[in-house]
Amino acid sequence: MADRLYQGIADQITALIDQGVFPPGTRLPGERELAERFGVSRVTIREAEIALQAKGLLAIKTGSGVYVTDGMVAPTDAPPQVSAFELTEARSLFESEAAALAATTITPETLDRLDELLEIMGRDDSDDAASTAADEEFHLLIASASGNQAVIHVIKQLWRMRTEMPEVRSTYASVCQHDGRTRQREHAAIVDALRIGDSGAARVAMRQHFNRLLEAMLDATEEREITELRRKAAESRERFLMTARLR
Known part of the structure; x- marks a missing residue:
């Protein structure tokens, strides 16, 4: 492919x-x-x-x-090869809990910055790179606000996999390309929960965001498979017709 x-x-x-x-x-x-x-x-x-x-x-x-490099030893911090689905499931687990922790400790300054990032993600004229950068900063800010260094480290590594693995990056791009407004609303719900210090609501809002993302990935994968089947069917039909004409 x-x-x-x-x-x-x-x-x-x-x-x-x-x-x-x-x-x-x-x-x-x-x-x-x-x-x-x-x-x-x-x-x-x-x-x-x-x-x-x-x-x-x-x-x-x-x-x-x-x-x-000398190629003798792979770097110890090399990320494992995972699918976009596996990565998103892991992000949902860790980032939902990070949001719950952050709800009780987040500062007004961090909330103000999250509002600025929401505006960037919702702009019609925002290019994919700017929107993705704003999305990354948004999630990492919440992770940092959790105050848990282990959680922060894991989420940073998950984002590294999100940006460095070509297939994962491609899958995210295919589902995030036209969801600017939806993504902004989901992120706004997370900020609303953080602003009132509601850990349970913050956890749920973050999890709902990732559940929708997983569903979008499934739809995109199904659409690609259908397109591929149609392409193969068209090729088979063309070969059949060509063979029939030569008889």
């Missing part, structure tokens, strides 16, 4: 590393050069590099480039 194209490119880059074309310590060619070499987009190259960084084969250094 097209959304897994980066995996094939990652395999090809790995093969070149194994063959010594890109030995440990060397800097990979730039995204544009690699895109031309493999006949894919720069986005696909970037996703392949992120995947290889997660495996410990590459090190991406902002402003410097992408370097081949």
Whole structure:
């Protein structure tokens, strides 16, 4: 499938590393050069590099480039490979409890910042990157307001997986692209509960947000599968008609 194209490119880059074309310590060619070499987009190259960084084969250094590591030991903080559904279930568990804890300790200053982020998420002219950044800051602020360092650490790691794993990022993008107003309302309900210090309501509001997100993911997955079945059916029909014409 097209959304897994980066995996094939990652395999090809790995093969070149194994063959010594890109030995440990060397800097990979730039995204544009690699895109031309493999006949894919720069986005696909970037996703392949992120995947290889997660495996410990590459090190991406902002402003410097992408370097081949020795590949002997994967980084101890490399996140596990999970689906968007698994990640969202985990986020629901931890972030719902973080919201419940934050309700009793959150400061007026943090609430004011959450209101600002709500406005950004609800803007019609807000691009996907700005909306996603506002969404991330929103959730991490609530995690920080919980005051529980273990919970804060876990939620930060979950967000790292949310942003670094290409397939997870792609799934979130497919369901969040047109839900700006809905997402804003759900987040506003969370803020309302936090503002009145209601731990139970904050927990429920956060959980409802993630339940809706999980349902949207299921719908998106079902739609992709139906589209794929239709494509295959159309190809089969075309082959049948072509064979019939040749008889």
